[in-house]
Amino acid sequence: MMKKRITAILAAAIIAVGASVPAFADEDFNTAGNDAQVLLTAQEAKADNAFDTLDAISDDSAAVALSDNYDTAAINETGDTDSDDSDKAPVATRDIVIAVCISVVIGIIIGFIGSGIMKSKLTSVRYQSGAADYIVPDSFKLNDSRDVYLYSTVTKTERQTDKDR
Amino acid sequence: MGAILEYKCPCCSGPLQFDTDAQKMKCPYCDNEFDAETLKSNDDILKEEKPDMMDWSSQPGNEWMQGELDGQKVYLCNSCGGQIVCDDTTGATDCPYCGSPVVMVGQFAGDKRPDIIIPFKLDKEAAKNGFKQHLCKKRLLPKAFRTDSYIDDIKGVYVPFWLYDAHADAQAYFHGTKVKSWSDDKYNYTKTSHYRLYRNGSMDYERVPVDGSSKMADDLMESLEPFTADGEVAFQTAYLSGYMADKYDVDSDESNGRANERIKKSTLDRLTSTTTDFTSVTTESSSVQLDNGTVKYALYPVWLLTAKWNGDIYNFAMNGQTGKFVGNLPLDKGAYWRWTGLIALIATVAALAVSAFVLLN
Numbered sequence A: 001m002m003k004k005r006i007t008a009i010l011a012a013a014i015i016a017v018g019a020s021v022p023a024f025a026d027e028d029f030n031t032a033g034n035d036a037q038v039l040l041t042a043q044e045a046k047a048d049n050a051f052d053t054l055d056a057i058s059d060d061s062a063a064v065a066l067s068d069n070y071d072t073a074a075i076n077e078t079g080d081t082d083s084d085d086s087d088k089a090p091v092a093t094r095d096i097v098i099a100v101c102i103s104v105v106i107g108i109i110i111g112f113i114g115s116g117i118m119k120s121k122l123t124s125v126r127y128q129s130g131a132a133d134y135i136v137p138d139s140f141k142l143n144d145s146r147d148v149y150l151y152s153t154v155t156k157t158e159r160q161t162d163k164d165r
Numbered sequence B: 001m002g003a004i005l006e007y008k009c010p011c012c013s014g015p016l017q018f019d020t021d022a023q024k025m026k027c028p029y030c031d032n033e034f035d036a037e038t039l040k041s042n043d044d045i046l047k048e049e050k051p052d053m054m055d056w057s058s059q060p061g062n063e064w065m066q067g068e069l070d071g072q073k074v075y076l077c078n079s080c081g082g083q084i085v086c087d088d089t090t091g092a093t094d095c096p097y098c099g100s101p102v103v104m105v106g107q108f109a110g111d112k113r114p115d116i117i118i119p120f121k122l123d124k125e126a127a128k129n130g131f132k133q134h135l136c137k138k139r140l141l142p143k144a145f146r147t148d149s150y151i152d153d154i155k156g157v158y159v160p161f162w163l164y165d166a167h168a169d170a171q172a173y174f175h176g177t178k179v180k181s182w183s184d185d186k187y188n189y190t191k192t193s194h195y196r197l198y199r200n201g202s203m204d205y206e207r208v209p210v211d212g213s214s215k216m217a218d219d220l221m222e223s224l225e226p227f228t229a230d231g232e233v234a235f236q237t238a239y240l241s242g243y244m245a246d247k248y249d250v251d252s253d254e255s256n257g258r259a260n261e262r263i264k265k266s267t268l269d270r271l272t273s274t275t276t277d278f279t280s281v282t283t284e285s286s287s288v289q290l291d292n293g294t295v296k297y298a299l300y301p302v303w304l305l306t307a308k309w310n311g312d313i314y315n316f317a318m319n320g321q322t323g324k325f326v327g328n329l330p331l332d333k334g335a336y337w338r339w340t341g342l343i344a345l346i347a348t349v350a351a352l353a354v355s356a357f358v359l360l361n
Helices: A002-025 A035-058 A060-078 A094-120 B040-047 B124-134 B143-148 B218-223 B252-272 B334-361
Strands: A142-159 B018-019 B024-026 B071-076 B083-087 B090-094 B101-106 B150-184 B187-211 B245-246 B282-307 B312-319
Touching: A060 B218, A094 B071, A094 B334, B024 B124, B071 B101, B124 B150, B124 B282, B124 B312, B143 B282, B150 B252, B187 B218, B187 B252, B187 B282
Parallel strands: B150 B245
Antiparallel strands: A142 B187, B018 B024, B071 B083, B090 B101, B090 B245, B150 B187, B150 B282, B282 B312
16 A cells, blocks of 8 residues: 555656646747647646546545646646736746756765665664763863954855846 | 683582573572572682692593694583683683583683673573564665574673773863854855864763773674663672683773773863854864773673574674664665665655746746
């Protein structure tokens, strides 16, 4: 059951990303017109099929997640929505590529960190770094403590405003 | 040949063994229990080691060749007369012929006598259970290791340790910085203030242990810490019966360096912990002086386990007082890469979802 649930959530996320990428990857986003409608139909068909498959193996929560993602994808594709999308600038392909690259790098780093933590559990033989376990409780006395001010440095950097961008 | 000691049951003459539950000497044959204190008088015998008066005739060719026993000693079992050959540091063991627990008298006599001992609190079954628990929740452990590995050897050993007590005075100079940031309409400002910090403190240490046996891996023994003073008692040879024991072969002078290293590290850490008002702190110089330093000789209880798998030998150890279990385990490289890929995939998908959300909003 747990494996099915994980599979369902992964499938939902992948389909959501896969369905939405063509929407903002299209350089002719503003002039897609009828082509977008055709693409939407294809995406609908893909999503419907995935939804049917998912529904068979998953529970209701995953299905709701897929449905939400599917709706988002559809809205992005057609631009036919009540929200005020006209104010938003189209997403550039360069931004998408950068986002995907950063996501993959982050994923790989987290992957190695996660497996590294699991790997560290196999090693329990190591030297002690100190003798903190053997300090007599309440025996520590701070006999002298002095903080002498030496100097300061101040750096200033120009703030970036919206106009600079 | 050296002399050995066996604690015999006054009722049936069976070999007495130390019982961890009752914390008394117990006869495995008639189940009678004897307090260690009542057997203390036997220790008086141990202090007067007498010359061996047993003149055995041996056939030519049956004698040990010259140099063959270098680093080893031969004892005769009082129960069956069998020869017990062991390292010259062995202080207690079992007769390989009749299984009787024997204690080598001379190993703990005179100035080699330990000051204190922590008797075993946990028995062999606890060590076996500790091994099973040690294998749990290890996703990268080869599955075959759980099923195919087997404990090849398990023995309770009293390991010699040097225990250091000292009063430590320490002085340290640090370089500290405080960083403050603010902004106005045009600029972001960062002010870094530099300080020289001086700290002078003192603290006491008790029973900092350093392994006194060259046969035991130092990192393995340190991994078993801490041992607590709760179960410490004055040394009596009766506690050794039924277990292996070694006398030290690394003297306290050789062990001083490791004790000093650990004490200095913890002392400076303690002083550094008083500089939390600063953004960053680096140590410029430090010194530690130890007063009233004393060293005690102790025997600590350790269960040693050896497991075999795939032709390799894996060593494990359990603290015989607290039950802490340590030992390195093999890595399933296939599982490592599978888990890395799976976690990376999930993290990538999550990062993509966040990226999509940010870009679309």
